[in-house]
Amino acid sequence: MNFSVVGGQFWSLMLSGLMLGLIYVLISLGYTMVYGVLRLINFANSEIFMVATFAAVWAETGLFHHPITSQPLHGFKLFYTFVATLIICMLASGLTAVVVEVVAYRRLRARGTNRLASLISAIGASIVLSESARILSHSRPQQSPRLLEKTSLGEFGGANLRVDTILVVVSALLLFFAVDRFVNKTRLGKALRAVSMSEENSKLMGINLNRVISIAFLIGGLLTGAAAFFFMTEYESTKYNVGFNLGLAAFTAAVLGGIGNLRGALYGGIALGLVEEFAAAVIGSQWKSVTVFVILVLVLLVKPNGLFGEAIQQSRV
Amino acid sequence: MINLRDKGADLWEGWNRPKRITFVFALLVVISLLPFAGNFSFSSFLNTPSASYQDVLVYPIGMFILMALGLNIVVGKSGLLDLGYVAFFAIGAYTDAILTTKTHLNTWQVMPIGIALAMLSGVLLGLPTLRLRGDYLAIVTLGFGEIVRIVILNSSITGGTNGVASIPNPPSVLGQKLDLNHSVNFFWIVLVMILLVIWMIRRFTVRRPGRAWEAIRQDEDVAILMGVPILRYKIWSFSIGAAIGGAAGVIFAAKVLVIAPDMFTFNVSVLILSCVVFGGMGNIWGVVFGATMLAYVPQRIRFITNARELVFGLVLIIVMNLRPDGILPRKKREKLSARKEKSA
Numbered sequence: 001m002n003f004s005v006v007g008g009q010f011w012s013l014m015l016s017g018l019m020l021g022l023i024y025v026l027i028s029l030g031y032t033m034v035y036g037v038l039r040l041i042n043f044a045n046s047e048i049f050m051v052a053t054f055a056a057v058w059a060e061t062g063l064f065h066h067p068i069t070s071q072p073l074h075g076f077k078l079f080y081t082f083v084a085t086l087i088i089c090m091l092a093s094g095l096t097a098v099v100v101e102v103v104a105y106r107r108l109r110a111r112g113t114n115r116l117a118s119l120i121s122a123i124g125a126s127i128v129l130s131e132s133a134r135i136l137s138h139s140r141p142q143q144s145p146r147l148l149e150k151t152s153l154g155e156f157g158g159a160n161l162r163v164d165t166i167l168v169v170v171s172a173l174l175l176f177f178a179v180d181r182f183v184n185k186t187r188l189g190k191a192l193r194a195v196s197m198s199e200e201n202s203k204l205m206g207i208n209l210n211r212v213i214s215i216a217f218l219i220g221g222l223l224t225g226a227a228a229f230f231f232m233t234e235y236e237s238t239k240y241n242v243g244f245n246l247g248l249a250a251f252t253a254a255v256l257g258g259i260g261n262l263r264g265a266l267y268g269g270i271a272l273g274l275v276e277e278f279a280a281a282v283i284g285s286q287w288k289s290v291t292v293f294v295i296l297v298l299v300l301l302v303k304p305n306g307l308f309g310e311a312i313q314q315s316r317v
Numbered sequence: 318m319i320n321l322r323d324k325g326a327d328l329w330e331g332w333n334r335p336k337r338i339t340f341v342f343a344l345l346v347v348i349s350l351l352p353f354a355g356n357f358s359f360s361s362f363l364n365t366p367s368a369s370y371q372d373v374l375v376y377p378i379g380m381f382i383l384m385a386l387g388l389n390i391v392v393g394k395s396g397l398l399d400l401g402y403v404a405f406f407a408i409g410a411y412t413d414a415i416l417t418t419k420t421h422l423n424t425w426q427v428m429p430i431g432i433a434l435a436m437l438s439g440v441l442l443g444l445p446t447l448r449l450r451g452d453y454l455a456i457v458t459l460g461f462g463e464i465v466r467i468v469i470l471n472s473s474i475t476g477g478t479n480g481v482a483s484i485p486n487p488p489s490v491l492g493q494k495l496d497l498n499h500s501v502n503f504f505w506i507v508l509v510m511i512l513l514v515i516w517m518i519r520r521f522t523v524r525r526p527g528r529a530w531e532a533i534r535q536d537e538d539v540a541i542l543m544g545v546p547i548l549r550y551k552i553w554s555f556s557i558g559a560a561i562g563g564a565a566g567v568i569f570a571a572k573v574l575v576i577a578p579d580m581f582t583f584n585v586s587v588l589i590l591s592c593v594v595f596g597g598m599g600n601i602w603g604v605v606f607g608a609t610m611l612a613y614v615p616q617r618i619r620f621i622t623n624a625r626e627l628v629f630g631l632v633l634i635i636v637m638n639l640r641p642d643g644i645l646p647r648k649k650r651e652k653l654s655a656r657k658e659k660s661a
Contacts (some may be wrong), residue, residue: 041455041456103634104634104638107638108637108638108641111641114598114641114642116392116398116594116598117594117637117641117642118637119398119594120590120591120594120595120633120637121633121634121637121638123587123590123591123630123633124629124630124631124632124633124634124637125630125634126630127626127627127629127630127633128627128630128631128634131624131626131627131630132627134626135624135627244583248459248463251456252456252460255453255456259453286467286470286471287467287471289463289464289467290463290464290467290468292460293457293460293461293463293464294464296456296457296460297445297446297457297460300446300449300453300457301445301448304448304449304453
């Protein structure tokens, strides 16, 4: 226990916690979108994240010929490499998510069978994805080159405001609000909410169920891909099993906020990021996931539907 | 699609008592002679590339069957999704490892302690969390599994990343030595444990706890309305499952002699859950079959070393899509009661 750290590094911990938390938010939206429409934990989401981190490495080194040893980029080249890689990551994971839905979920859903069967087939899909990545990468960690020079923009209360951190925080928030608007304001978003309230009734209202569910997977995948890109910008290294811990944390965040609830994912993710950073500083980094789970259990004891979850019958997205 | 489970059940019901006893006896003899099946040249394909057939029968097959039967009580019988079952296995294994190396107790004396500790942790975990439903329970149990692993990894008494080495062999049973050169004896011990567990589950199923679990699994709200004290029975189910996991852990530690935290990862929980769902949830024979397949096949196909897990994942997807209720699904009970109602 070392509480003095908190006083000295309060703002820098807040900042890194916020950034980590926002990465969790984007991944947990992947879980939440799927859970909203299907009431299923998409077990393969952590591997969808992993696929996107590999896509980032491939795009940066393979497609844009930007080897690990090269200098950070500047100007227009930086801009288009950055944006193009982001889009490639999002597309890679979005497509993977849709494929996972078709392969692992669709047939089982059509037969209306028990939820555990879907869970196991999703676990199967996640094993296939992570093992393929392991074989292709020979179990070696993959480094991504540094695109953006991590210059400091100034200090705030002892915290170093780095340009990459600010960029991640701002773009993650923008993405979140874009999805929030999409779900709450558009026609498709309305269809998504309808399916999450009642599959039967939305079918009667003429909603194409398969399409809406695919779209939920697609959006979840796109956001997870964006999270993967930000993760790579920040930490610059990935491995075939990178998804496990992050996916677990993101799912915890979704549950903490109330799974199936977009705003819940936002608050849950940020809360989790902050708790992890502070716990790592105060108790030691090996105990941070223990702290997270203890907090999760305590929250669920007091509020069984998560911090912002509504009653089970009042469904939400 | 044909339902082998029902075919078997019909056959069984058609038999009279002596016929049944003869069948069970014959089956037991065949199973207990299984370890010798790999000794002949024509059956040497049973030996896997990495371990002899006799070793494979104990671990992973025997262990997997034992754990899958325990998890089946939680997931299959009472419908509680437990993703952290490996925690109980780890608690059992580490209890044996620490107590046999640090004290004068032997494996058989540690066994009740290991079972009790696993049960206790099951109750402690269950009391706060079993009020939660479905997926919330899943994530909390998953978290518990990780917590146990991290605590083991970071405490000094468990040896941290190095684990515990030179765990003593269990003392002889009925003059039969239990050590590395006598895996057959280990197999028989595990077989006895499996039979005990099956007997216990069968007794539970036909009595009050079994009916309560069935009610909870089918509809929790209705079970509450019918006056089933669901929390109490959920905790029972949880702690009995935990006890079986703990017992498996104790035997596992005594068999492998060296244990380390990376043997108790989340993957083990997933694998055991896959055994249960793959074979057929809630059905003892399905679970035994599923555990045997999922334990043996990855060992057998070790020659495609690199793609072994990949194939495993593909098999899970394909089988779940073709037979969502598992290879030997549970259906009999519902059908049987319907049949009885018709005739009444």
